[in-house]
Amino acid sequence: MQDQTLPVLMPDHPEPEIHTDPAAAVARLEALYNQATAFLARHFSAAVTGGKPASRVRAFYPEIRLTVTSHAHIDSRLSFGHVSGPGTYATTVTRPDLFRNYLTQQIGLLVQNHGVAVQIGPSDTPIPVHFAVIGHPDVIIPQEGVLDFSLRDVFDVPDLSTTSDDIVNGDRTRNDDGSIPLAPFTAQRVDYSLARLSHYTATDPTHFQNHVLFTNYQFYVDEFEAIGRAALADPDSGYTAFVATGNQVITTADGALIQPAKMPQMPTYHLKRADGNGITLVNIGVGPSNAKTATDHIAVLRPHAWLMVGHCAGLRNSQSLGDFCLAHAYLREDHVLDDDLPIWVPIPALAEIQIALQEAVAEVTRLDGYELKRIMRTGTVATIDNRNWELRDQSGPVKRLSQSRAIALDMESATIAANGFRFRVPYGTLLCISDKPLHGELKLPGMASDFYRTQVARHLQIGVRAMERLREMPLGRIHSRKLRSFEETAFL
DSSP states (O other), X not given: OOOOSSOEEOOOOOXXXXXXXXXXXXXXXHHHHHHXXXXXXXXXXXXXXXXXXXXXXXXXXXXXXXXXXXXXXXXOSSSSSXXXXXXXXEEEOOOTTTTHHHHHHHHHHHHHHHOOOEEEEEEEEEOOHXXXXXXXXXXXXXXXXXXXXXXXGTBOOOOGGGOSOTTTTTXXXXXXXXXXXXXXXXXXXXXXXXXXXXXXXXXXGGGOOSXXXXXXXXXXXXXXXXXXXXXXXXXXXXXXXXXXXXXXXXXXXXXXXXXXXXXOSSOEEXXXXXXXXXXXXXXXXXXXXXXXXXXXXXXXXXXXXXXXXXXXXXXXXXXXXXXXEEEEEEEEEOOXXXXXXXXXXXXXXXXXXXHHHXXXXXXXXXXXXXXXXXXXXXXXXXXXXXXXXXXXXXHHHHHHHHHXXXXXXXXXXXXXXXXXXXXXXXXXEEEEEEEBGGGTBOSOXXXXXXXXXXXXXXXXXXXXXXXXXXXXXXXXSOOOGGGOOSSOXXXX
């Protein structure tokens, strides 16, 4: 319970400003956010050294607000950047420096499509001090028990009761003040995920790129570093830096990287471009829980697309180790998203992603048309939550796999695709067969052929090339209507 008896100390609370220039609107968001977090950081440092303040200390997230009064038809070729009808729309904002390009684009489309101005000012949502001090490295964070007062008696702390996915899950259509959500995530939900990303990946959220590859096999990390170094050696590649775990940054092909003594739960690497349209690789390890955790938090960065490129079990006798499986559908037996996205919800394949992946396979393998069928099959990918499913009675699982027409099985792909659907992030899956448990070909030493090793090396190259193809789309991103429900937030 927070101490409500203390007077409240707050920074100046300026009146909202009206903007039609999106760049100026974002600049105002940055000014308000910087003022608020600097105020909290300053008073937090004073409390650490000088003891409990005589007042509660509070500052607020900035917000974007706009009112639309007309039913006039607007250009709806894009699936975002417009509202569905008259009303007042609002969202709180955090880290406007990190989201500058995104916010500028989204605000610009609203101003252009509806001919209205946006209102930029402080919200009534307090900034938790935990999130405010993250951007101030000069602030000393004391160890647990050092302070002689309860932090929550003086400062606002994260409130998990209001940090949820109720907007993206369709459970919330109005803010507390009656306005309509303008964005899929509130500022506090975004801050929560930014903090988690730093913890799980050991890289700062500022390094994440707009195109994200997920893998479940360490070999892809080594291959990604090799691809990154080759890109840095090519002055025409457009890539400017490679970032490894621990925020190690190299800008030349021969830059030195040191293996950390302790690896994070999800080692992450970034091949960067100046415009943010590079590629991030996340080694999520094995299992749907990790897959959900990673995508839950990366989603707040509003990536343009994410793809799963990992290993799987082939389910057809006609397949060989090293063959590729392009998912056109998913059998969801991962169970981690059942409460957020019921299993009766279909997860459709996205044409732009499917085409980019198939064309990338053809380009890298130099096979096309009928010949491409030698190494790639399209169909249903099954995702389960039991790594040792082979040890159970085979009659049940095998029958379901056969009835679903599944061609491959793993523990991550359907989770990543389902969370992509839930968060409106375009998704896709291209897997490489590493074993065939139904046909006696298990993951044992010495079984991998030269073909298999070659295909694994090509696999990540295909993922990278597919992302580069997607980058060339209009507006530099996909905006599939398949991912949008009846009543959507204007921000993508």
